[in-house]
Amino acid sequence: MKGSNLGELEELILLTVGILYPDAYGVAVMDEVVKNTGRQLNISAVHAVLTRLEEKGFVRSSMSDPTTARGGRRKRIFTLTAAGSKALEEANEVRNQLFNRIPKVAFQFQWP
Incomplete structure (x- = not known):
């Protein structure tokens, strides 16, 4: 497994793969x-990230059955792995721990 x-x-794409299960x-x-x-993406960037996530072991892919809606072509479907789920949980935990350490006074803004 890579880094x-x-x-x-x-992280956004990994979360989205989970949200769209089983049609990601x-x-x-x-x-x-x-x-x-609201972030603009192109499909090449998405495919590059999905490939990288698969290399890291965070998702796995399989080919769907051909559909008439796609002219007989198949889709590459992605699903979370246990490692991907764990990576998301760890990222969320770190983010929450850091956020909770911000003193409340830091959120009290004074405008000139």
């Missing part, structure tokens, strides 16, 4: 990320 750290886009394929992942974040 286990998650970048921001990797490239275009659906891209559309869901754009819908939920």
Whole structure:
């Protein structure tokens, strides 16, 4: 397994693969990320991240059955692995621990 750290886009895409289960394929992942974040992505970037996540062991892929809606073509479907789920849980835990350490006074902004 490659490095286990998650970048921001990797984390967003990994979360989205989980959300879209069992229908997480490239275009659906891209559309869901754009819908939920407003962030513009291209399909090449999404596929590159999905490939990287698979190399890290955080997702696995399989080919769907051909569909008439796609002219007989198949989709590559992605699912979370146990390692991917653990990576998301750890990232969430670290983020929450750090957020909870911010003193409340740091959120009291004074405008000139």
